[in-house]
Amino acid sequence: MASIIDYMKKNKDTSFDDLALNDADILSLNEIGYIPFGEVLEPAFDLSQELTLRDVLEHYEGKRDKLDYNFIMTKERVDLLEEMISSQRFADLRLSHYVNDVDNELEKQFAAMIFRIPKINHTQIVFRGTDDTMVGWKEDFKLTYMREIPAHRSAIAYLKNYLSLHEDKVLVSGHSKGGNLAVYAVSHLPSELQDKIAQVYMFDAPGLHEAEVTLQSYQNIRDRLKVIRPEESIVGVMLNIDVEQEVVESQSFGVFQHAATRWQVSEETGDFVPAEKPTDLSLNLQQTFKQWTDELSSQELKALFDTVFDNLIDNGFLSLNELSHFNRESATTLFNVFNSLNAINEDKKNLMSKSAKLFFAAFAGNFKVAKIEAPKLNLPALPDFPDWEEIKSKFDKK
Template identity: 55%
Template sequence: MATILTYLQQNKDTSFTDLPLNELDILIINEIGYLDFSKFLTDRFDLKGEIKLYHLWEDYQKRQKNQAVSYDFLLTKERIELFRLMLSGKRFVDLCLEFYVNDISAEFEKQFSAMVFKLPQMDYKQLVFRGTDDSMIGWKEDFKLTYMREIPAHRSAIVYLTEILNELSGPVIISGHSKGGNLAVYASTYVKAELQKKIAAVYMFDAPGLQASVLQSQGYQAIREKVHVLRPQEAIVGVMLDIDAEVKIIASSSFGIGQHKTTNWQADLARDCLLPAKEGPTDLSVNLEKTFKKWTGELSSQELKRLFDTLFDTIITSGISSLNDLSLDTASGRKLANAVASFRSIDSSKKVLLLKSARLFFLAFVGHTRLAAWEKPRLPLPDFLQHTEKD
């Protein structure tokens, strides 16, 4: 099955004159925005200025020679290969990075990162908002979207976008995957009207939507026709909240939370675009969307806050600080199961809804992570998580 990696392997030496920039190129540039470029730096480079990525990669390879790459949630094998392919051909050899920001604050429960990529030969500029990292703090901030009109990263995104659009001449593409896509649309909504004119398009790649009040705002309506929403068939993150722009459903080679990775999305090499799925969203995605709507429709902001504070704070205090902590051992499974079981202590008339929502959320995420490799008897699920929906 063809992916953006396949596309790049075939077209890394094809000029933009022979093959015009398309949504696969935009997704590729967005995807490398997940790389922590501070790890590539030496004293030769300064992230405050413009950096030609070919020189950065060349320097990194010399230092990395004969050393094994230490992969993590952001520095994945697929992203390194994507980066290598980009800079080993003529198409992206002149790609530059500028205005790189990476601001993570546990105190304020904020994870914010953004940057600008440039292709000087065609005066192309793409501002990328990075999505969530592997930290539970980052994921907790994501779920604040369901009960907070503005999270800390939103304010940072507006300030950043305002500064960059004032600095750059238009047009500029704005993009983001996961929470990054939400930040892209939110910030584009709240910059001044004269700056919105510089925005050529906004791409949301499997990203949470917006609160109803934001969708109804004059700022959003001014950019609505510029918003492109792309998500996989089994979207989990992308079905949070609402978006009233047209949604393009993409085929994926994976399932569950694995479909959130854009390197698993299928590409149509004949048309140089992402491959539309033959069918609509899966039952899992539809059920999760209904669950999110129940949360936001039937629970108050305080109840939602209590729900996610209980879930994430209990997970974090149990010793699980990142997704990478979900290792293949019974002890980790018991920690997570006990954390979810803490919902029993919630004293609320909405307890049944909370428990059913927790069950669906738990099975959706845990069922498609490394925990899925366990045999069922080895994973000590709380009793309520094993009940059917009719219970």
């Protein structure tokens, strides 16, 4: 089985005349959209202007050993970028209109950019998925109870600004939350700008609220949607999308299938390798998410996620990267988080208990692994949160 990195190595010197632009190329362009070009290239280059990536990245040759891999700049994505910019196939790949906007006050995480391949007149607008900021993840969970989040408004404005000044048709893509931004923004464009959209690619992305799917503006672009998910999709089964999904094989399993660099493609054609069907895990999670959002009101979901994320942010956890570096200092901070949860009022405490029981009971009731059905669980009432100060004191004595 081949990944998009394997595909790129095999076809790096294959022209678009010999092998036309395909799904593997489009996914590859979308994946390098996770590279934080602003941090890598600025202030030496103006990323609002069009730059040939091969030319500008030559300035950073030999510095790879100093890169700090993280949640979004993974080794696989850097490998893919290096293969692409050193290839003849993508020799004239251009980057422009780069935006990376994280606003803690508005609770917004939005990043977008445009890749262009002049020799085949291909323009691809890429909306980045969630980065490692807590603000970004909190905004993701807002999708469960808000029809429009701050990043949606930014995505609409971004498309309007570009499309109003350019006549060529464009392809719009996004992975994870980026795919949600792509379909939402395109479905909220005026019809004259929608006519400039060739296709919209959603890579394992959450769908839309039911009310959004019924809008005429969404129906106008519905036949241009291409929805692609791994067989064990978890993120991509949230919310609603009413087009047929392409289910593909992955080298990974479980939540790690969300990493699109592990999806399987044909080295010869660039097509995705189709999976037989979604896994039981993915199908059951889809039903569980629906039950969860059906039985918890928007106000309850907001209160739940505000409580969890605000406590993490208020206690100094601003990114997933900080959670991953666990030491005595971070352990103490986590104790403070849990202790503050213990102090919340009874209504919120009961809501968190209700939410946890609902999610796990709904999921466990249908869960299968290796065709062995787990027993349905009759969960007892959840106990109060533990006394984290007492646990912390024992930790400190060791």
